[in-house]
Amino acid sequence: FKHSTRCSISSVALKRLQQAQAPVNADFYFLDLITYRSVSNHVSSKFKVDHASPQVLVIKDGECVYDESHLGITMDDIIEQTASHLC
Numbered sequence: 187f188k189h190s191t192r193c194s195i196s197s198v199a200l201k202r203l204q205q206a207q208a209p210v211n212a213d214f215y216f217l218d219l220i221t222y223r224s225v226s227n228h229v230s231s232k233f234k235v236d237h238a239s240p241q242v243l244v245i246k247d248g249e250c251v252y253d254e255s256h257l258g259i260t261m262d263d264i265i266e267q268t269a270s271h272l273c
Contacts, residue, residue, distance in 0.1 A: 200240065
């Protein structure tokens, strides 16, 4: 989850994720993109996704198989995406 500490929409998306039950089959990582903008830029480049904030990426076998941003981010969608990409 790429989060901007300066963005109210990012704070809303983060709070919604924190209040939901995370899937057990996935590891979650949090990136403060204000503090680590160069890492955020690298992530966008490496996984060939346009930068957005907030943004969630689902990575499977080194490939981004799903990305969503802003208020489109839901734990239900993350659960669905992680389940659909299991081996």
